[in-house]
Amino acid sequence: MRSVTYGTEVPLACSTQDTCAKFYAAIKPKISGVKRQMPNIEAETANGIVAFEAPKNKKLVLAIEDEGIDILHRCGGNARCTTCRVEILSGDPGDMGELERNRLAIETDLAANVRLSCQIRIIDDLKVHVINQASVRGMDPGPRPLDD
Numbered sequence: 001m002r003s004v005t006y007g008t009e010v011p012l013a014c015s016t017q018d019t020c021a022k023f024y025a026a027i028k029p030k031i032s033g034v035k036r037q038m039p040n041i042e043a044e045t046a047n048g049i050v051a052f053e054a055p056k057n058k059k060l061v062l063a064i065e066d067e068g069i070d071i072l073h074r075c076g077g078n079a080r081c082t083t084c085r086v087e088i089l090s091g092d093p094g095d096m097g098e099l100e101r102n103r104l105a106i107e108t109d110l111a112a113n114v115r116l117s118c119q120i121r122i123i124d125d126l127k128v129h130v131i132n133q134a135s136v137r138g139m140d141p142g143p144r145p146l147d148d
């Protein structure tokens with residue numbers, strides 16, 4: 001069997017429990033620092049917590065909707081309605097753009113951790129609370145925001 005050296009010699013392929021155990025013991029320190037490609041999103045909804053992975057740079061509102069959560073987005077993702085608002089419970093949602101900042105400045109009763117999910121591009125793991133759902137509010141969610 002061919003082998004490779006990762007600080008210690010390990011087999012390139014494992015065919016027995018023993019060679020597999022040696023392989024993973026040797027390779028584990030090398031791969032443990034490798035960053036995951038897809039951030040983890042945890043969304044608190046009216047129906048419980050939904051956990052999923054989402055691609056970096058995807059709009060948060062679309063990632064939430066694509067997991068079957070009926071989040072409202074009544075203005076189609078144009079930072080006008082604020083129905084797509086989420087509470088950021090943990091994680092980095094990125095900087096707020098001018099559109100979002102100006103729109104949220106009009107709302108005086110929102111907590112500081114409330115953001116517009118249509119304006120957030122996913123950059124890291126996030127835990128959020130989805131504030132408005134179509135099934136709870138009894139209304140149509142609105143036009144799907146563009147993924148531009």
Ligand code: FES
Nearest residue numbers: 077079082084118
């Ligand atoms: S502000 Fe309307 S969908 Fe985000």
